[in-house]
Amino acid sequence: MFNVQQTRTGTGPKRHAIVQREEATPLTLYNILAIAVALAMDAFAVAIATGICLGAVHWRQNFRLAWHFGFFQAMMPVLGWVAGLTIRDLLSHYAHWVAFGLLLFVAQGMLRQAFKKDDTCETVKDPTKGWNMVMLSVATSLDALAVGLSLSMINVTIWMPAAIIGVVAGLFTTIGLHLGKHISKAASMRRLADVLGASVLLIIGLNILWEHGVFSGLL
Numbered sequence: 319m320f321n322v323q324q325t326r327t328g329t330g331p332k333r334h335a336i337v338q339r340e341e342a343t344p345l346t347l348y349n350i351l352a353i354a355v356a357l358a359m360d361a362f363a364v365a366i367a368t369g370i371c372l373g374a375v376h377w378r379q380n381f382r383l384a385w386h387f388g389f390f391q392a393m394m395p396v397l398g399w400v401a402g403l404t405i406r407d408l409l410s411h412y413a414h415w416v417a418f419g420l421l422l423f424v425a426q427g428m429l430r431q432a433f434k435k436d437d438t439c440e441t442v443k444d445p446t447k448g449w450n451m452v453m454l455s456v457a458t459s460l461d462a463l464a465v466g467l468s469l470s471m472i473n474v475t476i477w478m479p480a481a482i483i484g485v486v487a488g489l490f491t492t493i494g495l496h497l498g499k500h501i502s503k504a505a506s507m508r509r510l511a512d513v514l515g516a517s518v519l520l521i522i523g524l525n526i527l528w529e530h531g532v533f534s535g536l537l
Contacts, residue, residue, distance in 0.1 A: 350479045352518050353465060354486035359515030360458040361387040362490040368445045369498020379446040380495055384488040386451055390459035392484025395466030395476060402470025414530040417468035421523035424461045428516035433509065472526065
């Protein structure tokens with residue numbers, strides 16, 4: 319998983335030190351965008367339901383929800399990544415399996431959410447205000463916390479992925495809000511979004527195992 323380079327340093331011929339450098343596992347822009355879109359599916363689904371509840375969406379409501387969803391989606395992977403740094407060295411030989419397990423955990427949660435009844439309209443008048451909005455922001459971004467932890471396991475720098483994840487989440491929130499106000503039934507759309515997100519994360523997890531040679535003996 320890591321490329322280790324050894325260099326000798328010292329002030330004399332008898333004084334040498336071995337310096338090991340760990341190079342980050344490459345993550346393409348396509349991979350980052352796929353992860354961002356998959357993570358945005360929860361925000362997208364909630365935004366559709368919110369648009370249906372509101373009927374007419376004011377620009378202030380759009381801005382509040384998109385900003386908070388995007389902000390929390392960007393910050394959660396950073397928190398997960400920082401937490402992962404403390405345990406990565408202990409799990410270095412199994413890091414790819416840990417990353418796969420975390421992505422699998424998130425994916426199965428999305429699949430369960432896809433078939434869970436949503437009663438937001440019955441309990442919340444305006445989900446874009448107050449603590450309701452904060453709770454929705456946290457709930458839709460918890461998956462990103464686990465993804466940030468998994469990226470730490472494979473030694474990927476988090477800053478650009480976090481920024482892209484936040485922007486994509488905000489964009490999908492806006493799309494979901496305006497889509498929701500134009501449709502009468504959101505159940506099928508929410509299910510499709512969650513199933514799609516779960517499938518993308520599962521494929522990425524399998525790709526991590528593939529890149530680390532887990533399936534090489536099967537070919």
